[in-house]
Amino acid sequence: xxxxxxxxxxxxxxxxxxxxxxxxxxxxxxxxxxxxxxxxxxxxxxxxxxxxxxxxxxxxxxxxxxxxxxxxxxxxxxxxxxxxxxxxxxxxxxxxxxxxxxxxxxxxxxxxxxxxxxxxxxxxxxxxxxxxxxxxxxxxxxxxxxxxxxxxxxxxxxxxxxxxx
Amino acid sequence: xxxxxxxxxxxxxxxxxxxxxxxxxxxxxxxxxxxxxxxxxxxxxxxxxxxxxxxxxxxxxxxxxxxxxxxxxxxxxxxxxxxxxxxxxxxxxxxxxxxxxxxxxxxxxxxxxxxxxxxxxxxxxxxxxxxxxxxxxxxxxxxxxxxxxxxxxxxxxxxxxxxxxxxxxxxxxxxxxxxxxxxxxxxxxxxxxxxxxxxxxxxxxxxxxxxxxxxxxxxxxxxxxxxxxxxxxxxxxxxxxxxxxxxxxxxxxxxxxxxxxxxxxxxxxxxxxxxxxxxxxxxxxxxxxxxxxxxxxxxxxxxxxxxxxxxxxxxxxxxxxxxxxxxxxxxxxxxxxxxxxxxxxxxxxxxxxxxxxxxxxxxxxxxxxxxxxxxxxxxxxxxxxxxxxxxxxxxxxxxxxxxxxxxxxxxxxxxxxxxxxxxxxxxxxxxxxxxxxxxxxxxxxxxxxxxxxxxxxxxxxxxxxxxxxxxxxxxxxxxxxxxxxxxxxxxxxxxxxxxxxxxxxxxxxxxxxxxxxxxxxxxxxxxxxxxxxxxxxxxxxxxxxxxxxxxxxxxxxxxxxxxxxxxxxxxxxxxxxxxxxxxxxxxxxxxxxxxxxxxxxx
Numbered sequence: 116x117x118x119x120x121x122x123x124x125x126x127x128x129x130x131x132x133x134x135x136x137x138x139x140x141x142x143x144x145x146x147x148x149x150x151x152x153x154x155x156x157x158x159x160x161x162x163x164x165x166x167x168x169x170x171x172x173x174x175x176x177x178x179x180x181x182x183x184x185x186x187x188x189x190x191x192x193x194x195x196x197x198x199x200x201x202x203x204x205x206x207x208x209x210x211x212x213x214x215x216x217x218x219x220x221x222x223x224x225x226x227x228x229x230x231x232x233x234x235x236x237x238x239x240x241x242x243x244x245x246x247x248x249x250x251x252x253x254x255x256x257x258x259x260x261x262x263x264x265x266x267x268x269x270x271x272x273x274x275x276x277x278x279x280x
Numbered sequence: 281x282x283x284x285x286x287x288x289x290x291x292x293x294x295x296x297x298x299x300x301x302x303x304x305x306x307x308x309x310x311x312x313x314x315x316x317x318x319x320x321x322x323x324x325x326x327x328x329x330x331x332x333x334x335x336x337x338x339x340x341x342x343x344x345x346x347x348x349x350x351x352x353x354x355x356x357x358x359x360x361x362x363x364x365x366x367x368x369x370x371x372x373x374x375x376x377x378x379x380x381x382x383x384x385x386x387x388x389x390x391x392x393x394x395x396x397x398x399x400x401x402x403x404x405x406x407x408x409x410x411x412x413x414x415x416x417x418x419x420x421x422x423x424x425x426x427x428x429x430x431x432x433x434x435x436x437x438x439x440x441x442x443x444x445x446x447x448x449x450x451x452x453x454x455x456x457x458x459x460x461x462x463x464x465x466x467x468x469x470x471x472x473x474x475x476x477x478x479x480x481x482x483x484x485x486x487x488x489x490x491x492x493x494x495x496x497x498x499x500x501x502x503x504x505x506x507x508x509x510x511x512x513x514x515x516x517x518x519x520x521x522x523x524x525x526x527x528x529x530x531x532x533x534x535x536x537x538x539x540x541x542x543x544x545x546x547x548x549x550x551x552x553x554x555x556x557x558x559x560x561x562x563x564x565x566x567x568x569x570x571x572x573x574x575x576x577x578x579x580x581x582x583x584x585x586x587x588x589x590x591x592x593x594x595x596x597x598x599x600x601x602x603x604x605x606x607x608x609x610x611x612x613x614x615x616x617x618x619x620x621x622x623x624x625x626x627x628x629x630x631x632x633x634x635x636x637x638x639x640x641x642x643x644x645x646x647x648x649x650x651x652x653x654x655x656x657x658x659x660x661x662x663x664x665x666x667x668x669x670x671x672x673x674x675x676x677x678x679x680x681x682x683x684x685x686x687x688x689x690x691x692x693x694x695x696x697x698x699x700x701x702x703x704x705x706x707x708x709x710x711x712x713x714x715x716x717x718x719x720x721x722x723x724x725x726x727x728x729x730x731x732x733x734x735x736x737x738x739x740x741x742x743x744x745x746x747x748x749x750x751x752x753x754x755x756x757x758x759x760x761x762x763x764x765x766x767x768x769x770x771x772x773x774x775x776x777x778x779x780x781x782x783x784x785x786x787x788x789x790x791x792x793x794x795x796x797x798x799x800x801x802x803x804x805x806x807x808x809x810x811x812x813x814x815x816x817x818x819x820x821x822x823x824x825x826x827x828x829x830x831x832x833x834x835x836x837x838x839x840x841x842x843x844x845x846x847x848x849x850x851x852x853x854x855x856x857x858x859x860x861x862x863x864x865x866x867x868x869x870x871x872x873x874x875x876x877x878x879x880x881x882x
Binding site for chain 1: 292293296297330331333475476477478479480481484516517518554555556557558559560571572573574575576577592633635636637641642673676707709711715720723724733
């Protein structure tokens with residue numbers, strides 16, 4: 116999968132950097148440390164900009180190309196920042212046969228962005244995700260931690276409205 | 281002692297529909313009534329009947345409340361738990377008979393099930409090791425360490441006939457035997473909990489509902505092959521499963537059931553968690569091991585097999601979650617007990633995640649050899665809205681679609697392969713007549729193209745070309761020759777790909793071509809999509825004799841494609857409308873607007 120790489124300037128804080136250094140120190144003797152550190156770095160920064168990957172490569176003493184290779188391989192790692200509200204549409208089979216494709220299209224139409232993009236005001240981002248395992252509620256979307264199930268296309272505008280400031 | 285136990289499902293399905301809030305309110309209400317020392321509230325794993333979540337069961341009565349709402353809680357507490365009057369109105373209606381209440385095990389959904397791997401799911405609190413121990417937990421590990429030699433354990437696994445539940449069905453005992461035979465300073469036991477098949481959630485439910493069973497089985501495997509270290513590779517997308525596994529590992533350490541000198545026998549075994557990061561190919565054994573090593577999860581050529589050179593180039597066994605969940609039971613009850621269930625070559629039970637166009641979405645465990653018809657029609661409750669069954673998809677992106685003509689085949693590994701599908705990890709998606717089989721094949725190909733790791737050419741480029749052809753067919757640009765070419769390419773990809781992902785990627789195309797070729801032909805020759813799914817092939821038409829001429833559709837049409845005609849149907853007052861197909865963008869707004877059902881697509 117082609118990853119969208121952010122052009123937004125990096126704005127990390129010293130606190131975030133300290134947290135990352137702590138994570139690196141905890142894993143440095145662990146064989147196979149790159150993935151756990153990337154996962155924790157994504158929790159700290161919300162995404163994995165080039166600058167963060169460079170710090171990880173230097174900290175763990177592995178080549179940057181290896182870190183970059185891993186971060187672009189796995190779909191969980193984001194190279195672009197997410198919106199304040201990240202909307203994930205489950206495109207697992209159970210949701211798909213119950214019409215989650217139409218729901219994604221409707222969201223995309225209302226927000227004016229495609230999947231894997233973020234609105235210019237940074238409020239909403241849209242992700243097409245793999246099965247989250249809530250097949251009993253199909254079709255399902257999540258907005259950050261909130262789960263909405265058994266949806267129809269007509270429910271979509273109301274859900275977005277709830278998150279608009 | 282409590283006089284009542286209230287079990288509330290805390291699996292992903294039910295927590296997604298707010299069951300944790302229900303637990304909170306329930307505890308508050310009980311406190312208000314001063315019942316907190318009489319009524320025990322237990323958050324359990326998945327009950328299986330996810331379609332009816334959130335689920336709550338009250339014992340000793342066994343009353344099954346379904347689709348519980350927070351607002352219902354005060355009434356249930358006041359009436360049922362305080363005054364002892366069951367709130368029949370809120371029960372799962374199938375359990376309600378005229379004067380009595382049927383036991384859950386007698387309902388259509390549960391009656392035909394046999395729970396081995398899922399036996400503790402929905403029964404115990406997965407966050408309490410004592411609950412697990414009360415259900416004979418860790419007794420199998422004790423028996424193995426004190427009464428059996430590693431060879432005995434492997435022989436028991438061989439005799440039981442247990443085959444890997446992750447998909448391919450390789451005999452588990454054989455895998456262990458190979459790994460045990462290789463001498464090394466370090467060996468590993470791994471657990472594949474990277475359940476990547478879309479629409480499959482049985483492993484997640486086991487991890488959420490009975491995590492200790494997996495830990496216990498991995499320790500048994502460690503003893504059998506001589507390993508002291510284990511890894512569980514679990515999807516990061518399963519936060520509840522990850523949390524409960526962490527709790528379980530900590531508790532097992534505390535009780536001396538993991539770590540050094542287990543049961544005082546000198547046997548050391550420890551388990552670490554590794555989170556997957558969303559790559560389907562990591563379900564393949566060599567790719568999973570590469571990923572545990574912290575690298576890009578690309579598969580390696582086999583041989584050498586993992587039993588010889590696996591994780592960190594040491595002998596390794598990898599089994600799936602459901603496989604492990606069976607093992608403590610096999611040790612305790614014996615190989616013969618396990619082998620008495622199932623068919624000749626597939627023993628025991630299998631868990632299926634039933635989803636799609638089916639009444640009772642959820643998790644079912646049935647003996648091998650149960651027919652698809654029993655699963656779909658009896659346990660699953662059939663297809664909603666009176667629609668007709670068209671196909672069942674098993675095996676996810678590696679499997680195929682099974683048509684109605686094969687509904688009566690007993691399901692086991694070999695029968696499924698014979699009819700062009702496979703067991704896979706157990707996703708079972710039901711499709712009705714409104715599902716287009718070409719579109720479904722395209723859906724799965726989009727998935728594999730996305731997930732192909734790119735290491736080998738047949739898979740990386742082959743699946744992409746296959747998807748391009750499918751895309752053309754769904755747009756009405758296909759030809760009959762293209763179908764033949766596609767079939768040839770499928771066999772080429774299967775024969776030449778490096779790992780299981782590529783070798784099985786064409787299966788959805790091949791199986792739909794085998795059973796639904798006429799649908800492909802309808803797409804390329806008649807330029808029609810019989811199921812009415814492929815947008816480019818649809819035409820919206822006004823049935824003029826049904827049209828009342830209200831004009832609502834013309835007002836809604838965003839491109840002005842609908843105009844009034846000079847034809848007035850008999851018995852109608854205004855002239856009918858019609859759609860200009862050259863202007864229509866097929867948005868479907870008209871069909872949603874028409875109150876009289878006078879517009880159809882096809």
